Structure formats: C-alpha cells, structure tokens
Amino acid sequence: MRFWAALLVALSLFPLTVRAEAQPFTVTIEGLKKGSLLRNIEAQLSIRTEVREQTDARPLSDRRLRSLHRRAEEDIRGALNPFGYYDTEITSDFNLDERRATYTIVTLGPRTVVRDIAIRIEGEGKTFEPLKDLRARLRIQPGEPLRHQRYNDDKSSFSQAAFEYGFLDGRFLVSDLWVYPDEQAADIEWRFDTGTRWRFGEISVESDNIDEDVVRRYLRIEENAYFSPRDVLNTQLALTDLGYFAQVEVVPDRDNQSETHVPMTIRTTPIKDVLYSAGIGYGTDTGARLSLGAESRRLNRRGHKLRTDLRLSEVQNRIGTEYRIPLGNKIGEFLSFHTGYIDEEFDEGTTERYEIGASLTREPGDWSQRTYITYEQEQSRLGNQFTDTDLLIPGVSFTRSELDDPIHPRNGWYALIDVHGASDDALSTTTFLQTLAQARFVLPLWESARLLLRGEYGATLNEDLAELPASQRFFAGGDQSVRGYAYRSIGPRDDSGENIGGEYMTTFSAEIEQTVWGNFGAAAFLDAGGVDNKPGPALSQGVGVGMRYRAPIGYINLDLAHPLRRPETGVRLHLGIRVGL
Template sequence: MTSHWQTLPYLYWRATIALFVMLLTLNIIQPVQASPVLDLQIRFTDAPNPDIERRLLQELRLGLLTHDQFPAQTDFLFNRTEQEILQILRGLGYYQARVEPSLSRSDTRTRARITITLGEPVRIRDYQLRIRGDGRRLTVWREYRQFNQRLTEGEIFRHDHYINTLNDLRTLAHNNGFLDAQFIQREFKVNPHTGEVFITIELDTGTAYQFGTVSFKGSDQLNEDFLMSYVEFEVGQQFEQAPLTELQTQLVGSQYFGMVRINPDFDRIVDRQIPIDIEVEDNLKHRYTIGVGYGTDTGARVTFGFQNRLLNRRGHNYEIESTLGQQLQNATFRYRLPGKRPAIQYWNINLGVDATQSANLKRSRSLVSPEYIYQVTPKFRVNPFLSLETENFNYSNQDNEVIQSLLGGLNLQYRWVNQEGYVNAGYRHSASFRFSSDQFLSNADFQQIELGSRGIYSPLAFLRLHGRIQAAYTFSDDLRKIPATYRYLLGGESLRGYGFESIGIQTERGLEGGANMVQGSLEADYRFSRWLGTGIFVDAGQVYEDVPNDQYLVGTGFGIRGFTPIGTAKLDIAWPLTEPERGYRIHFSLGLDL
C-alpha cells in the first residue's frame, strides 16, 4: 500500500498544472512569444539608387534594430526617421527630396516602409579657392587642383567632399611646413530652388617653419657621423613631412635597425625651427636563411644564406648566398661599403662562382667584380661595374673551351610598382652595356647591348595583363671570342613549350649560343582567391647570328598561379606551336613579377 507521504508530491504537481491551465484560460498569463521581425524597406519613386539605399540602411538608427521587441522604442526611432533621411540626403546633394514613411505591424512582422522622391540634386555653380601667405606659390596647390580636386564646378555638391577638401588643404599646408595655416573664409551657399551651390575657400598659409637640429638615440653599434649621413635635409631648410617619411623608409631599409621612430618635437620649437628626434633600435647582427625549391630549368635546389649586417661602426657589411641544384650551382660573397649618402650610394665587391648544366651546354665561371650602385631617384638606378671572369664551357659534342674576360659595363634600371608582392600596375625598363677587349687581360673581344621592358596592367579587379620584350645585340668578329654566359640559348622559362637551353644557332660544330636574341611574351592571369589563380600565355623568340629572320619560335599554354609573399608561383603546361613534334612540356617557376 502506498503511504500518505508518497502521494503528496504527486498531488502537488497535479494541482499546479491544473492551476496553470486555468490561468491561461482566463488570459491572466500569456505564453512567451518571439518578437516580430523588423523589416526596413526603402523605395524610390524615380530610378532605383543602390548606393544611396545602402548608405541609408547603414546610417539610420532604425536600421540597427532587427526585431520589434520594444514597440515604444521602435515608434520613437521611426518618428525620427524622416528627419534623419532628409539630413543624409542633403549631405549627398539632394535638398528637394521628399520622404513618406509608413509603419505596419502583424503578429510576426513589423514593416517600416520609406518611400523617397529624390528630386534634382544641387550642383556646384561656382568654386573659388584662394591661397594666401608665403606658401601660395607651392606646386602642391596646382597638383591638388589638377589631380585630387574633390569639388568641381558642374558636379553634385556633397558635404563630405567639402569637409574633406578643408582637411586636405590644411594637411598639405602642415606637411609643407606651414603649421599656422588657417582659413580666412570657408563657406558654401545653397539655393535649393535653382539647384546651385556657391563655394568660397580662402586659406592663409602664414610663414613656414624650418628643420631644427637632428639627434639620434638608441644605437650602440653605429657612430654619429654615419647615422647623420642618412639625413638629406639641413638645419634651416623649410620643414616638410616628405623628407621625414623618406628618411624613415631608408633607415628601415638599411637593415641596421629593428625599429625606427622619427618625432618632430613641436614642444621645443625655437625661432621657428623644429628639432627632429630619431629613436632607433639596433637590429641583430647576423641573419641566416635556408630554403628548398624546384624549377624545371634548375631542378631541385637548396639555398643557404648568411648576412653580417654590421661589421664595424662605419656600416660595412657582407653576405654569402649559395644555391645547390641539380642543374644550377652558385656561391657569392658580397662585401658592401656605404657611400657618402649610404641610402642611395654604395660599393659592392663580389666574389663568385656559378655553373649550369643542360643537354646542350655545360659551363662554370668564377669572377671578381667591384661595382657601384647609385639610386638616382626612387625609380632610376645606375650601376657601373668591372668584372674579371674566367669561364670554362663546352657545348654538346664539342671540345672544352676556356675564356678569360675583363668586362666593363653599365646597368640601368627604371622601375615602378604600385605595391610589392601582388603587383597590379607597374613597369620595369632595363638596359645593360658590356664590353671586353683581347688587348687587355682578356682573350674575349666583344661589345654587347641588352634591352628589356616588362609591364603589368589591370583592366579589371584581379585580372592582370603582362607584357615582356627583351633584345640583345653583340658586336664581335669571332663568335668564339664570346663567353658562353654572354651567348644566348632560349627555352625553358624564357620560351615555354621548349626545353631549357634547347634553342640556339646551328654551326658546323653543332648547336651553340647565338650572339643576338629577341624574345617576348603576353600573359593574362586571374586571381579567384587570396592564394590561387589561373593564367594563359603566349611566348615567342629567336636566336640569330647576323640579322633576325622571319621565323619566330612560338609557345603557348595555360597554368595555375599561386600568389605568395615572395612572388608568383607558376605551374604551366605549354605547347611549341612552331615545332609541334616536340610535344608539350611542364614548367614551374617562382619569383617576382617585376
């Protein structure tokens, strides 16, 4: 038999359930229901305007609600919506706009519908920009009007363009040393009935400030004179922000420092001169690199590098680079001596050996080469050099040859890219001149000019077009007095679809490198994710002895692109159109685009 105490819990829960059902029946309590979804809709009576619709949805406070959880709050924000929209539209130039809001509710949805008639926008009828003061003749004002002007007569007037113009002008003045610049007049007058806007901006630059004394702190490894050689401006020169930005870039690029901070000290200005405090942190002296790779031209390879960034307090340094591959081996020791302006001038003393092996040529070379590098402008670099070289080589089925050369020459490069890594706009033009005479420490006798140009253009986002052309011409009475390094064989990455170094000229001794060469390429790639893309290409070229002929070798194909921080990896399949009997070839390479 069930005891009295065992039946009590059962009776308690039965009575509780009965009471809850009764209260629901009498509507004294209600079951919890989900809040209605808030649906904000914007419609235009004239043509749809997705840009304005997107901006309104982002900026309206009613748009922050996803549910009509608190009707009083929803009503409050809805009642303010008309004024918010009119204010936003006036900022975009629509002063005659009309707004018709409506709000409806159901059990599951609250719909806020906004109907907008934009009307005609107001346009800039007259725009007057006047610069006064000592800085009125700066070229930056002319450049700003020509290239960066936000306010243009005839265009729709937008408040943000007006505010940004004021900020631009003030920033330009400050960056060029006019820290006291102020607006004498800044106003715009809107006539909504005629749709016209009249703007007047007058800026007084005042008097320019100047660079004061420069002081370095934080480096224990470099002496003060060497650090100061990086500073291109002088005390008393007009203050500008651009030289400071360039100085920071050059100090970071020197690899002597792990951190660089440049601070104009505006609190210690004396006689309108601004002291410049530069804080640096010494970098680690030694740097090691090791890597593995593969290329169809070189085979599998291992690379090793060592760099001593700072050998003494005058900034001398050296580095060792080496590659051990199946078809390529090299090792280079490079000693660098900073010049009078170390950011743009320095000397290199190079000691090196290199060798390559292909089906048609085996060569090894040793060299001693002093060179001078001068970065004339950020785009233009000049590099004169001397090089004493000894080369041992033999073409397939030919006797071994040894040629010693004392080369003199000049390399020129003009390069610009919009960004490193994934370049979508840029170019690189190069020219090399080299000569050797058998009258002085050489049995090589030739003069050679080599020209090259590459460019990248992006007509659409993530679609790039590449163009490349290269040509070389050699003056020599005897082909056998030219080292194999300076005779041309095509194929592999230089002419896809053909084997590495398989294209040359036929002599009575067999296939050899030619004295002259011309080649080019057109390529397109499309990036469909952060790391991957695809590409198509066509390559063409020929090697010749005297004058080019009409027969160009052509290869074409397609492949996969991998976009990495150190350049573009290409895996291509290519067919030799001119000689289809060769069959297709696979090519792989990794490197910078420009």
C-alpha cells in the first residue's frame, strides 16, 4: 500500500504532457483603408504577428492570447504615433470561444502638427551659411503634420550635410522632439556642434606599377582644400577607371592629423598587366564571327597601353593595333596611334583597306572631341565600278551621351557629329568632304516600358562618286539601320542593278519595348531609311515585332521585320545585341 501511495506522489510531480495543435485565431483591424497607417499597425500589432507565426510545435495558449490582447491598443497607438496621431479612439472585441479579436479605429483624432523648430549651430560652423540654409530645405516644417520618419530623415540629412562639408566630428548635443497631445502640437529643439571644419593634409601615393606623378594627375582631392567625402569617392572612382589597378583605397589618416588637417593615403594594388579576350557569336549582318584580343594595360610606368584585336566573320575580317598614351587629368583624354587591315565582302561588292593614323581625344566640356588624321589605301569593287584610292583623311568628331544606365538605359540620349575629307592636292587620289550626324534617345513610358528613337543623316560633297572607295559611300539596311532589308542592300544601283552606294543617307527608327516576364520582353518597331546621290533620298520602310532578353551584357534582340517597299517581300530575321544605345 505504501508503494502505490509513493508512486502516485512521484507521478504527481511530473505533469503529463499532451501535444496541442495550433488553433486558428482571427485578428481583424477595421476602420482604416489600405495604406501606410494600416500597414504599420499590422506590422506593430503583436497579437497579429504571433498568431501568424504560431506552429503546431509552438501553439499560442489562451493565456498568451489574453496577454497580447491587453497590450493590443497600446500597440495600435504606438503604430499611429509616428504619423502624428496621439488621440485615437479604439474599440476592441476579444472572444476566445469564437477564436477572434477585432480592433476598430473609431476616430484617428486630430493630427499633431509641428509648432516650432529651434535649431542652434555651435562650433566652427555656426556662421557657415550652407548649414544655416539647410533649415529651409528640411522636409518637416512648422505647420506641417508631425511624421517621425521625416523627423529622423531630417536629422540624418543634417548630420550628413555637415560631414560632406568637412565637419567630420559634427554631432547633436540636443535633439529633442516634444509632443503635446492635448494641444495637438510638437516642438523640435536641436543643438548641433559642428566641431572643426577639416582640410586635406599631406597626400601620399603608394603605387608599384605607375609613376606617382601620373597617378596624381587624376586625383580629385587637393592638399589644404576642405575635406569632402564626395571628392574622396571621385578620386577612388577615377583611379579605378584608369584600368591600372585591381584595388584603390583612399584612406584618411586620423591618427596623424593636426588640429585642422587630415593626411590622406592612397593605396593601389596592381592589376594583371595583360588581358586576353576571345569571343564567338552570330549576327544576321555579319554571320558567324570570332574575335580575339590582347591588351597590355600597363606597357610602362607612364601608363601607356597597347591593344591588338582580330575579328573574323563571314562578311568582314579586321585586324588592328592601337598604342595609347594618356594625357591631361581626365580618363577619356589620350593620344592614340593605330594601324589596321580590313577586308569586307557583301552581296554586290568587295573592299580591301590598309590604314595607319593618329588621333587626339580631349574633353574640353561636356562633349568628347576627337581630332584625327588617317592614311588609307583601299581597293573596292562595287557593281561594275573598281576604285584604287590613296586618301589622307583629316577629321574631327564630337560625341556625348547622358544615360541613367550605360548598359540598360531607360532615360537618356547619345549624339555624334563627324566631319572629315581629303584633297587631291594632299597625298590623295580624289577630293571630298563628308559629314555624319547621329542622335539616339530612350524615354520611359509606363512601368517596364521604354521608347527608343534613332536618327541618322550623312552627306558627301565630291566631284565624282566613282572615285570614292566603298568605305566613303553610304549604304542602309540591316540590324542597326533599316530592319526588313539585308545588310547594306539599300542604295543607288548601276545599269546592271548592282548597289553601288550613294552620297546622301537618311535613316530613322521608332521602337517600343515592354518587359513581359522577368528578363524577357517584347518590342514593336518602325524603321525607315534611304540612300541616294541627292539630298532627301526616298525612304524604304520596315515594320516588325521582336523579343528581348535583358542580359548582363545588354539586350539580346530577336526581330522579325517585314519590308514595305516593293519588290522586297517576306519576313527577315534579325539577331543582335544592344549595349546602351
């Protein structure tokens, strides 16, 4: 008997565990439309969060539900406070038997507004006008509804602005937000100590593969100038873009700073000297193609570069070498020497060209200016015409682009203007003057859609077209010209019907692209273009649709285009890649 009594006592010390399953429970919020208020309540309401997160392994007990319900109104009020609502009327209906809880926002109550903002700036920057002017640009102003997020954003913006002006140690001594719910008013008091406005101190450069004076040409920071984080970042980006370094660090040495100056150290890690490249592909203009390249990215400590490229395709073969010498203090400025060989074969002709030349590229403003001179020896056969020319061609071109994304732009433009020519009085077999202008635009339409516009005009002044080689004549048609027509198939024809190119060219294109799913999209387009020996050539039109794939290297385009000019018929397939514009 004693044994059984002892056993019962022992068992009573170990409660019997019965596995419970999570019971459904509904939490409803009423009285508000969908929007930021409701979303914040849903995020802050603990009973709603824990009900959604309960599992069979960890169910919510009735005791826990009651506890969460008791704090529910506090959660709701706390979620509404950041929007300026401090006097909200709330009713609740909590029913464990029916497994539900309903919280109703009867009235939000009057919204608290900002009554006064007192900002006091201390330290060296107390008379610094740009900081004083920041007050007028704050998002939160007297008379505006109080929103905590805007208050916090303004504090961060103020501190960041001080930092960007060189006040590296700026801090808030006081940052108080006083809320008076009974008065529906809030007062803001800030005291900000800017500390010292620092300047750049001594700048040291650590570079193992490029001479220090070359590196210093591209620095965007100067000794004794006021410290600017933006200039530090621009220096890092500029040195990285040079292509000489695998890594660039621009580091302030605050351990050795003086009372007003911060020394700067620029550390560079050399990149691999030689870059080899290879690629294979296919385009409807070129057919199958192969490319090989080798670039010495640092031929010497002065930063000279040497690049050789070989490109083979069913239509064109090209080999070229370029020697580049950096100049000035901008990435895009350099002196270049090049030589190359090109042979091209198309449906109604062939051309073979040797060239050697030099060019100087400068960026005097927003435009990139390239001044060049090239000597070319070219033999061409177009229809029944054969030309053997020697041309010394001086020229100048201007280019500019403004794109929100260099690879997949949605907004921006690109423009090119080129003028060049030759004279039979200067080592050339003929005289001509030629100009070419191109403009391309991309504009956002609705979400995930963009409009692409392209226009091109070329004109040549010369005595006799028959004396011009193929490279100095205009043609149209193909992937990058007028889709629906074969590559270089649009142009004046000789007595035998062969396309021999012309002196004037006009092309334009309008295209709408729409993302359909993920990286896949669709397009519809209209192209038009013409070539003739007089201004204003008659235009050949092509219309079509296409598929787009947004790849890391650009858009892969697959188009079906129908020509509208007789006797052209049928549908032509165009396959290509578009990078930028």
